[in-house]
Amino acid sequence: MTTVLTMPQARIAGVGTAVSPDAYSQEEVLDAFAITDPRIRSLFLNSAIQRRHLTLPPLGADGRRVQESQGELLSKHKTMAVAMGARALQACLKNIGADISDVRHLCCVTSTGFLTPGLSALLINELGLDQHCSRSDIVGMGCNxxxxxxxxxxxxSMAHPDELAxxxxxxACSAAYVFDSTMRTAVVNSLFGDGAAAVALRSEPSENTVPGPRILGFASRIITEALDAMRYEWDENAGKxxxxxxxxxxxxxGMNAEEVVDRLLRAAGLRRSDVRHWLVHSGGKKVIDAVTVNLGLTRYDVRHTTGVLRDYGNVSSASFLFSYERLQEERVAETGDYGVLMTMGPGSTIETALVQW
Incomplete structure (x- = not known):
């Protein structure tokens, strides 16, 4: 008798999110920094963002927000990333009925500060994960x-069946802001908010006992001619x-979205019309509009993308998982449905993944 070995397939078992404590409307942020420039106010108020979670600088003796040094921002990043990350991880584990001791691999992502030891080590210490837990840190890749x-x-996950990753x-986007009167910083300051999200993966060799969609493949595209279009760099004038x-x-x-998505789907013998669920990074109103038009999507297709932007702003690498959480809560995904996850960031880079429920 011949034994047929079945390759384990990784599935998304669950998700959890967290934000910083304080939320502000765009008007409240403008007022907090006494911004009166009509161009900047228009940028904020026409961003399709209603509220964002932010940790603003403290008030000085003159009643104005103080300018935080780069050292203070790094300290803020560490405090916030650990606090939000711990709550998001705990929420994820609660949603799938798992315990801290079940985690066997922890991959941490952040682009709003630099930490050594990395965030994974800090969270293992903070939450009491197994000290033998495999871990990795992805730093500086941005929203994608x-x-x-x-x-x-x-x-x-595929190499470690039944283990939880x-x-x-x-x-902590509040730890990556420069507050001045320039339009360059206003574009950034009008967009990003604090947030963390954790997603659990588990592979089963044969039985589909893990709920959630299986991950079928990935496709990416780095647009090298736009390498400097999104960048995080030292500002000599601001000292941060x-x-x-x-x-x-x-x-x-928008111009490059079709190629990478079609390549992702072609590998599975699919067309865009076969995809029922689209979870696109909440990169900003114009970015969402460009992707929607170029991929021929509807407003319904990107409802969670625009909803997350409205309620949280751009929470960088966590954005698509906030959208996934909303789709999960809707309970509209049916067995056999295909979904495309899509993120964009510095490089300029477009990343995609294909999943099936």
């Missing part, structure tokens, strides 16, 4: 990094790191 991490964790994206977004980013992403 959640899918890069999912790709890494999927490979680990966690991808954790913790983005500053994020830059080129105004042409929505068009760059």
């Amino acid at each position: 990094a959640g899918l890069n991490a999912l790709n890494v964790a999927t490979g680990w 966690i991808v954790l994206c913790a983005e 790191f500053s994020f830059f977004l080129d105004p042409d980013i929505p068009y760059v992403v």
Whole structure:
């Protein structure tokens, strides 16, 4: 008798999210920094964002928000990333009925600060994970990094059937802001919010006992001609790191979205019309519009993408998982449905994944 070996398939078992304690409307952020420039106010108020979770600088003796040093921002990042990350991880484990002791691989993602030891080590210490837990840290890849991490964790999960892997994206965007009166920083300051999300993966050799969609494949595209269109670099004048977004980013992403998505689907013998669920990174109103138009999607297709942008702003690498959580809560995904996950970030990079329930 011949024994047929079945390759284990990684499945998304569950998700959990967390945010920082304080939320502000766009008007409240403008007022907090006494911004009166009509161009900047228009940028904030026409962003399709209603509220974001932010940890603003403290008030000084003059009643104005103080300017935080780079050292203070790094300290803020560490505190917030650990706190939000721990809550998101605990929420994820609770949702799947698992315990801290069940985690065998922890892959942490962040782009809003640098930590050594990495976030994974800090969380293992904070939460009491097994000290033998396998871990990895993905730093500095930006908003697309959640899918890069999912790709890494999927490979680990397939190589370790029945073991629990966690991808954790913790983005303390409040720790990556420069507050001044320039339009360059206003574009960034009008968009990003604090957030963390954890997603659990588990592979089963044969029985589909793990709920949630199986991960079928990944496809990516780095647009090297737009390498500098999104970058995080040292600002000599401010004395701290500053994020830059080129105004042409929505068009760059939109123009390249079709190629990478079609390549992802072609590998599985599918067309765009076969995909029922689209979970696109909440990169900003113009980015979402560009992707929607170029892929021929409807407003319904990107309802969770726009909803997350409205309620949280751009929470960087965690954004697509906030959308996945909303889709999960809807309970509309049926057995056999296909879904595409899509993130965009510095490089300029487009990352995609194909899943099936």
